[in-house]
Amino acid sequence: MHTSTSVSRVALLGLAAAQGAQAWGALGHATVAYIAQNYVDNTTEAWAKGILADDSTSYLANIASWADEYRSTTAGKWSSALHFIDAEDSPPTACNVDYDRDCGSSGCVVSAIANYTQRISDGRLSAANKAEALKFLVHFIGDITQPLHDEALSLGGNQITVTFDGYTNDNLHSIWDTYMPQKKIGGGDLAHAQTWATELIASIDSGSFKSQATSWVSGDDTTEPVNTAMTWATDANAFVCSAVMPDGVDALQQGDLYPDYYDSVMPTIELQIAKGGYRLAHWLNSLYASKVAKVKRGNMPMVSRDYVDLSGRSLLPPPAALSEHKKRRLETGYGCNHEH
Ligand SMILES: *[C@@H]1O[C@H](CO)[C@@H](O)[C@H](O)[C@H]1NC(C)=O
Numbered sequence: 292m293h294t295s296t297s298v299s300r301v302a303l304l305g306l307a308a309a310q311g312a313q314a315w316g317a318l319g320h321a322t323v324a325y326i327a328q329n330y331v332d333n334t335t336e337a338w339a340k341g342i343l344a345d346d347s348t349s350y351l352a353n354i355a356s357w358a359d360e361y362r363s364t365t366a367g368k369w370s371s372a373l374h375f376i377d378a379e380d381s382p383p384t385a386c387n388v389d390y391d392r393d394c395g396s397s398g399c400v401v402s403a404i405a406n407y408t409q410r411i412s413d414g415r416l417s418a419a420n421k422a423e424a425l426k427f428l429v430h431f432i433g434d435i436t437q438p439l440h441d442e443a444l445s446l447g448g449n450q451i452t453v454t455f456d457g458y459t460n461d462n463l464h465s466i467w468d469t470y471m472p473q474k475k476i477g478g479g480d481l482a483h484a485q486t487w488a489t490e491l492i493a494s495i496d497s498g499s500f501k502s503q504a505t506s507w508v509s510g511d512d513t514t515e516p517v518n519t520a521m522t523w524a525t526d527a528n529a530f531v532c533s534a535v536m537p538d539g540v541d542a543l544q545q546g547d548l549y550p551d552y553y554d555s556v557m558p559t560i561e562l563q564i565a566k567g568g569y570r571l572a573h574w575l576n577s578l579y580a581s582k583v584a585k586v587k588r589g590n591m592p593m594v595s596r597d598y599v600d601l602s603g604r605s606l607l608p609p610p611a612a613l614s615e616h617k618k619r620r621l622e623t624g625y626g627c628n629h630e631h
Pocket residue numbers: 333334337
């Protein structure tokens with residue numbers, strides 16, 4: 292039932308539908324970006340600002356949702372599958388991600404992170420393609436931390452109807468992406484993202500995340516981007532069993548998910564947003580330090596391993612017959628009519 296107080300929410304839903312896609316909504320992505328901006332080295336910052344031709348204080352936040360806008364255009368439709376990895380596991384009993392089983396031959400968020408990691412540091416790339424690579428990385432390193440972007444069940448929860456805060460026609464995916472974060476912070480624009488980022492940065496620097504932040508990036512290796520992104524996907528997917536639906540889907544459809552469910556999952560949402568930002572900064576710092584900086588100084592021998600396969604084809608899992616789930620996903624146009 293929509294009352295007059297729900298006008299802005301209705302408008303927002305309309306916008307989301309028109310764009311065809313939200314991943315962490317714009318708020319989550321911009322927050323990840325602002326957190327990353329706080330932790331990048333000054334040389335990394337100068338490099339990223341140059342690539343994006345944006346010298347502003349929101350240089351990463353400004354482009355954090357570009358990939359969601361792009362996928363909803365005709366030209367960008369091909370990139371829809373890159374926003375998630377459909378783990379065909381069995382929550383809440385068993386959560387796991389298997390690259391060969393789950394990534395799919397059109398690619399997924401794991402292969403995409405690997406592809407744009409390789410591409411961004413390849414000297415042959417044009418300025419426009421470098422900007423594309425950075426914009427995708429900023430977005431996908433956010434997406435992969437959202438547990439339902441690492442889950443096949445009901446198209447990542449898009450087809451699980453739930454009631455949230457009085458709205459009876461929400462779905463599980465969109466409340467995780469957008470409505471629970473916005474409920475927490477009170478809005479979805481860049482100013483709200485900055486406020487949230489400031490809070491989460493304080494938690495990382497001196498609060499409840501301080502003791503664990505190092506572990507969020509331990510083992511991350513830009514020369515092993517598939518393996519690294521798989522650890523991120525596996526980490527987020529585990530929350531599908533422990534936090535997103537610990538008692539199964541039915542339990543989520545027994546009434547309004549606000550406030551009890553919201554209260555139970557908000558710590559996970561904040562943890563994952565903080566992680567995404569911290570990891571993104573660490574990833575960009577490593578990329579800059581290990582590749583770009585050396586190439587710039589001219590002391591990097593042009594050995595063959597620096598010439599990567601720019602198509603990224605070699606990163607994909609071996610071809611396999613489509614699972615029933617992947618057929619369904621294809622039929623829905625990779626979520627172009629869904630929020631994922
Ligand atoms: C970055 O910081 C270092 C010292 O912390 C300084 O030497 C260097 O000039 C700075 N570079 C930029 C691009 O600001």
